[in-house]
Amino acid sequence: MEDGNKFPMKEKNIIYFDNAATTFKPYRVINKMNDYYLEYNANSHRGDYDISFKVDDEIDYTRDLVKMFINAKRKEEIIFTKNTTDSLNMVVFGYFLNHLKKDDEVILSSSEHASNILPWLILSVKKGIKVVFVDSTLEKLSIRDIEEKISNNTKVIELAHKKGILVVVDAAQSAPHIKIDVTDLDVDFLAFSAHKMCGPTGVGILYGKYSLLNKMIPFEFGGGMNLTYNDSSLKLLDVPYRFEAGTSNLAGIIGFSETINFLNEIGMDNIEKHEKYLRKYLIKELEKIPYIKIYNKNCEGSIVIINMDGILSGDLGLYLNTKNICVRSGKHCAKMGDNKEDTVRISLYFYNTYEEIDYLIKVLKNKKEIEEFSK
């Protein structure tokens, strides 16, 4: 039997530095999903038989684990969605579409991901609200960095709440890396994706304060979210089930419980610490290469953004691919900040190693070969 904590993708000849896009999954998460398909493949809430009860229990178990993972007050505050994008759309079009009025303002950082900008811009067209951007520099590009600032300075949120302002956090790049405590942060809504933290694709989380979720209107209607209906009335299920219309990604949600157990066993503090050392080491080694420009040296996230003098970022990405190194090049998904230049993004996760960084550095030193490649 394989060691469940190992990653099948780590056994391949690939050095993966694109963890901001998605992460590898350990065997135990994959096995947990397989168990569902092999042993108790049924729908939830639908059957009066054992394997369907088992599915309900497992889904409930994941909800409980997510609640504890982010320290929510009750498990009803956890909604299963498809991903962060889905979670943010649910908040914007389920809550804010119905509670904001013309000329109300929404403040966003200009380095937000498209998923936390475009829904608001569409809302501004639909409702006439104003979207105000707070400039952010590349040094502050990491959402994790912003998230950390908020946690150290909860007065910002207190101040927002005193003024009746609600706080929505896109935690897609923080939940995988640092401990999140929604009760301590006192955020109103928080969104993240399982696939960016060793979990399955197609599973996202929307956390919302219970009182707010009770005022949110579903934007999808159908099976699994209604209690009764006829041609003139509709009674919805309670929160959170009213927001989970249709058959969910059951295998994924079930697999996600194993992800949370896995991350808890390692410890989010250890993950944060290890990534910090890896990042420091990567920057120290990159600094020794005179023709490498590092854009975000002082940012604390696990993402390092670089370029090589005279080489297009896309060419560098493709060259690294020939050496089995996976990075992301181009404009990425946060297009409003001052990151107008195309860059190469190296994004780390706790399973990356110093040896992998050494290999990357060695390859980046092949300047002549890279120049030849990019001709």
Ligand SMILES: Cc1ncc(COP(=O)(O)O)c(C=O)c1O
């Ligand atoms: C900060 C941030 N927000 C949102 C998203 C969207 O995540 P998903 O594609 O899982 O919906 C990403 C993905 O890269 C992200 O980095």
